[in-house]
Amino acid sequence: DAKHGGDTLRVDPRTGAVLGAYAPGAFMTWMRDLHRSFFSGDMGRGVSGVVALVMALLSLSGVVLLARKMGGWRKLLARSTGDRSQRWHSAAGRLSVPGLILLSVTGLYMSGVTFGLIDDGMALEPAYPSQVTQGPHAAVADLKALKAVDIADLRELEFPKPEDSNGVITLRTASGDGYVDQASGEWLGYQAHTLARQVYETVYQLHTGEGYWWLSLLCGLCVSIVPLLAITGTLIWWQRRTLTPTLRGNVGAQQADTVVLVGSQSANTWAFASAVHDALTNAGHAVHTATMNSLQPRYRQAKRLLVLTSTYGDGHAPDSASAFLARLQHAQLGPEVAVAVLGFGDSRFKQFCAYAQRVQDALSDAGCSTLLPLATVDRGDAEAFSKWGDDLAEQLGVALHLQPVRV
Template sequence: MLRFLHRWPGLLAALLVLVLALSGSALSLYPALERLAVPQAESTLTVADLAARVASAHPGLEQIRRAPSGRVVAWWFEGGRPGAAVIDPATGADLGSPDPLPGSRFLTDLHRELFAGDTGRLVAAAGAALMLALAISGAWLVARRMGGWSRWFGRTRGPFAGRLHVELARFAVGGLILSSLTALWMTASMFSLLPDGAAEPAPALATATLPRLPYDQIPALANTPAAALRELSLPSPDDPTDTFKLVTEGGAALIDPGTGAMLSSATPGFFEKATEIMVMLHTGQGASALGLLLGLMSLSVPALALTGAQHWWAGLRSNRRIRRNARAQLAETVVLVASEGGTTWGFARTLHDGLTAAGQKVHTAPLASFDPARYARARRFLILAATYGEGEAPTAAKAVLDRIAALTSAPAAPLAILGFGDRTFPQFCGFAESLRAAAAAIGWESLMPMATVDRQSAQDFARWSRDLGAVLGLPLDLTHLPERPKTTALTLISRRDHGAEVQAPTSILRFEVPQATLWQRLTGQGFARFEAGDLIGILPKGSDLPRFYSLASSARDGFLEICVRRHPGGLCSGQLTDLTPGATVAGFVRRNPAFRPQKGRKPVILIGAGTGVGPLAGFLRANRRHRPMHLYFGARAPQSDLLYEAELRDWQAAGQLSRLTTAFSRHGPKTYVQDALRADAPELARLIGAGAQIMVCGGRDMAAAVRDALAEILVPIGQTPASLKAEGRYAEDVY
């Protein structure tokens, strides 16, 4: 429901919302420009002083008004002709025409009423209501994506467009809600839908027989600071009973010009004060800094619209690939999918097609949309859940565990869970196991024991499908064919070879960055935008299953670089290390934002062994601001496989690498990188205590040994690798 409320108002009213946002953003500049353009009154200046200065220059003075920006405008009538000017409060001299700044009237008419009078105001109000619905539903969706409100500012994952959409939403949503609410209040006030609380003093007559007092002898004028003035209307020289009318922040008063006495007064009511505050918050008049900030937030709306539309279109394309997807309310079998990279969706389509062919009404949807109330006729739930990293949920499914735990009763239809992961990881199918435990905790009946698929094994999936068919009484034996990912030809530019002397042939391969289309550059798709630590998927010849390598370069470097060790019998590593300059391979980029240095100036501790130094070298290459970075690098021998040796010396000389510590297992005393960490325990504890981030890349055994060593090192400062990971200060890229 939330996605529906967020998606369709945005799509149906995109143009209206964009017009309102862009015109509002432009208008936010005017209060600041107006404040900068006019001189401000000195703090000791009173209304009496100001009136006297202006009247000395214009004896026929009729009215003075002061805007929240400090702009003072006076009106007069002299020689039978009216006049008006912006006034310098310090001298009373004219500064120029009181006409609005160029373009402001056009933008105001466009923003408030779309050049269509009251009808336009109502349409604009509808646009504000749609913006409010988008902002509130968007905030809920961001919180759900991040895993709850407490993780609102956590690190985002997923495709660039989705991450940018979330980052912009987190920045702008508060301002968009505020702008929408104030716009709706102002419209309601304009059409008298709110009580009229205008402060008008009771009519009164001045003493007609007395001459007017000088301004400084009228207490109300002499005691009121000019900074508090909103309007001063002078009595008509042709009417001896006419009075001064003084309007300030505190209300309005009528003053006898002959005695200086206050004849009547009125203070603003609640709704008048509230409307004034709403106008200030919406327009920035009187709060130009806030206006600029709100304008900047409004300026994010076009980017939100673009990234949101792209995200919607990607989801729509994915859903279209589910053929004959039954409506949620009519489905007998509900297949829910949690996938980070998208490969689990391929298995879901195979399952959906097989069950549909067997006569089932099947609805397949993202696990993030899980809501038992949507599936009135469901007879079973099947969850296909991938695991991200060390037992984590895919980005879009972060909040599902909390949603299951919050159910007051378990769904009536039983549940089967199929986990997808890599058995070499300690938390193999950890998220699927967490789902199983959460379901068991609320008493959700199990349709069959949880099963797993190791590294996208078609055999594991076929075995599970047969077991599912047996439970359902259906002849299921599903053969899944991996979907070939969309790839681009990558041309090798150069290569450097290492490790032959220690029987560990390793190559640093540098590829040309493919030419990106304009759309890719705008949206960050393909190879238009990538960072060190992202993954490049290589599709070896004769296989539809990609192998992934961590990038040692970013788009700013102008090349793609990876480190590859040749494994005996390795299909992809063999093909890569056989490449010669000019040869090509098929590849694509997958973002990996969880493995990047956090922003800021805190130290970074880089730990890697073998080809794991690749992305760490990329971080050092990008460290042009000389952030403290300490590298612990494990290799076999310095003469054979100390990768990036020359670059490491250069980076250290340039200040991009603060300190290099090496450990060699086949040179001198046998030392591993975890031994080097223990030898530096006091310094590491100091750095980590100062807020350092730790980044580990390399083989799984090495990463486990490093984790154990750090657990010992962290004891004196009361930390653990797990606690650092929870803070976002411990990241691993292991294989």
């Protein structure tokens, strides 16, 4: 597009021939105003900047959380674990995050430019020429300065009015701005972009994809995955919100002779804990089952403490056990409380059941006696879980009928 005497025209970039007046379509104008300001002027532009900031923070924090879940940065691209929603969410995140980070960070930069918080280098203009070559105007196709500019680098081309014999052509490019003589086609003045302007031009191209069709395509694909990311993220949030199941006969913490504490990142460990709770309750025990973060300073009647916990990522505590070790330091359990720790995990990870081992060591350091040695369940292995149940039944001297668990 080019400006000519106040009008905006469509021009053939190969020949310079005028193709007609340019007027942006109503739909594209609507989309532009929605994207830049939500149809609300400066207030909308501010909101757009905040949205870019939020998107950048969500994207970056999502990468950190994914790396933590996968067991470190080196395993960031390894096969995902978890239920279907978690696997789809991880896959969608890997595909969309590069584009989202690029668009949000560049959008945040451009928002800062809009409000004068970041210098874009546009204040420095080339000196307007005092003399021009007299004579007939050269054809656009013969303008040497214009012919030397790659079309991808062209930002703005403005022609003077036809009757203005002393007028000059204003040419703005990705590398600099200047004025071109209408008669000779040579530069009359040129100002190379400062570093600030170069940064702006680079960010502008990265954000819009102008001149880089492949970048536009990749960013478009990344953005198209966002609905899947939102849906799976909502499902995961809802699953965690409803993580703790309704347990039959769950007595108060101070009335229980058996306390079952659960550390879980998803609903899987809770499924096993529910089976243990029901089996002990059916065997006549007063059972209190809760999250590991619900550890009490003391349990007045508890004789045994059973801890069922998963390990998150590279040996970390799952969400429902994040405060357990800190709370344990202030708990008064002692040798009268016998403990058994059952760890759940995936042996494909280097830190298989590492958090369960930390819990076992911490309980031993707290002076608790051992009901059963640490045992582990690899990827929901029903046989390993059943064997642990048999060992527990033998120690308690009762028959425990653990219901099969499917995860």
